Amino acid sequence: MLNRIMTIVALVFFLVFLWILISHIPRLDLGGVLVVTVALVLWDVYTSSRES
Structure with missing residues (x-):
C-alpha cells in the first residue's frame, strides 16, 4: 500500500515539474x-x- 502511495506522489511531483517546464x-x-x-x-x- 505504501509503495503505491509513494509511486503516486512521485508521479504527481514529476508531472507538476514537467507542467512548470x-x-x-x-x-x-x-x-x-x-x-x-x-x-x-x-x-x-x-x-x-x-x-506486485
Whole structure:
C-alpha cells in the first residue's frame, strides 16, 4: 500500500515539474519530448504496479 502511495506522489511531483517546464518554455519540440517522456513513465508505472 505504501509503495503505491509513494509511486503516486512521485508521479504527481514529476508531472507538476514537467507542467512548470512546458508552461515557461512553450515550444512544440519540447512538448513532443515531454509527451513521449510522460507516456514512457506512465507505461513503466503501469507495468511495475501490475506485477506486485
